[in-house]
Amino acid sequence: MPNPSTALSTVVIVGSGIAGASAAQTLRSEGFRGRVVLIGDEPSPPYRRPTVSKDLLSGAIAAEKAALKPDSFWDEQDIELIAGATAVELDARQKTLTLSSGETLHFSALLLATGGRARRLDGVSGADVFTLRSMADADPLRASIQRTGSLLVIGGGLIGCEVAATARSLGAEVTVLERDPSLLSRIVPPDVSTMIAALHSDNDVDVCTNVALVSLHMSGDGSAVATAADGRTWSAGTVLVSVGTVPEVTLAVAAGLRVDNGITVDGHFRTSADGVFAAGDAADIPGARNGERYRSEHWNGAQAQGIAAAHSILGNPVPFKDVPWGWSTQYGHTVQFAGATRFDDDYVVRGSIADRDFTAIAVRDNTPVGAIAVGRPKDLRTVRTMIAQGGTVDRTALADESVALTDVPAGERKGLVTPAR
C-alpha cells in the first residue's frame, strides 16, 4: 500500500457517521490547521445511530437529542459540514471528489467513511415494508407500527430483535421470523440464543425459527402475508426487513479501489489508492491474527477506526489494536459483545445465562477470543484486555466466580495486540 501524502492542505471526509465525525474531530484535536470538509448525504448533522432502533423509534427522544454534538460544534471546530450532499464521483489520481450538486472538491487526503446500508430482500416491497438504517427511517416505521398495530420482523439479528422490543413498547403485536434455527445464531452460543428468545417470549413476541420465506405479498385489506416453504403463514400490518448490512462501497468500486468484504485497507486504514483512506462499517480491516480480516459493524469500532484513520492521514499512524465490541439493548437488558464470537465456539460461562446475569467467554486453544455479557460491563472490559494480550488462561479459574476475572492466572502471552482501551 502507498504511503499517505505528506503535504496536507485539504482533508475531505465522505460520510458523517461516527467514523467520519470522529476523524474530523481528531484532525482538529491533533492540531491540523488545513481545511476539513465533512460530507454526509443525510440531512441531519452527525447523530448517534444506535438510537434509531431504540429511543428514536419509540419516540422517547426527539431527533435533536440524538445529535452527536451541539450544532455549533462543527463551526467552532472549523469543520465544513456539508449535510444532505452525496459524493458521486471520486478520481483518486486527480484527487478530486464530485458532489451531486456538481461541485468538485480537490483534496490532499480523502477518508471514505460511507458506512453501510440495510440489505434488502428481492421482491419484498410495499407501502408498509421498511428497512431501518437512518434517522429518517424511524418516524415512518413508528407511524406505521402505531397505525397498523402489528409488526412482522424478517430477520432475528440484533436490529430485528431491538425493533421487536421497541415495537412491543409501542403496544404492537410482534412476530419475528428467523431463517436459522435460533436468534443471533451466528454470534452467540445456543444457551444465549435461548435466553434471548425467552426474553422476547416473556414480552409476548412470537419468535419463529427455521423460517424459509418463500413469499411476502399484500392482501386485499392492506396487510402483508408471509409464507414459508413448510406452509406456515403470518400476517401483519407492518413489515421490517432486517436481514443484515451491506457495506456502502459504490464510490470506492467506481473509483477502482480494492474492495472485498468492504473497502480493503491496511493496518493504517490506507486503501489501494494513494491518499485515500477508509474506516468504519465500510472498511474491511486486518484483524489481530495473521490473515484475519473483518468489518466492525459496531459503534465503538467505527469510532476507534475514524480516530486511527485521522492519525494515519496526518502521517502519524498509530498501531490499531482495538478489540471490537458492541452492545444491544432489549427490554432494558444490555447485551455486550467483544472480539470474535461464533455459535460453535467453546464457551466458559461465569454467572447464569438463564438469570440474564453472566459473562460467556469464547475460548479457542485455551485462549479467550470473544465474550458475550449481560449486566457485567466490567467483566467485558477485562475480557477485552485478555483477548488483546492474546495468551492462554487457566480455564478452571476462568469458570470459577470466586476468582475475580482480573486474577485469573495467565498462561503464555502471545502479545498479539496491546491491551484494549
Ligand SMILES: Cc1cc2nc3c(=O)[nH]c(=O)nc-3n(C[C@H](O)[C@H](O)[C@H](O)COP(=O)(O)OP(=O)(O)OC[C@H]3O[C@@H](n4cnc5c(N)ncnc54)[C@H](O)[C@@H]3O)c2cc1C
Ligand atoms: C438501527 C441501528 C442500531 C444500531 N445499534 C447499535 C448498538 O446498539 N450498538 C452498537 O455497537 N452498534 C449499533 N449499530 C451499529 C453502529 O451504529 C454502526 O456500526 C456505526 O454507526 C457505523 O458508523 P460509520 O460511521 O462507519 O457508518 P454510518 O453510521 O453508516 O455512517 C456513514 C454515513 O455516510 C453516508 N454516506 C454513504 N455514502 C455517501 C456518499 N456517497 N456521500 C455522502 N454520504 C454518504 C451515510 O448516509 C451515512 O450517513 C446500530 C446500527 C443501526 C443501523
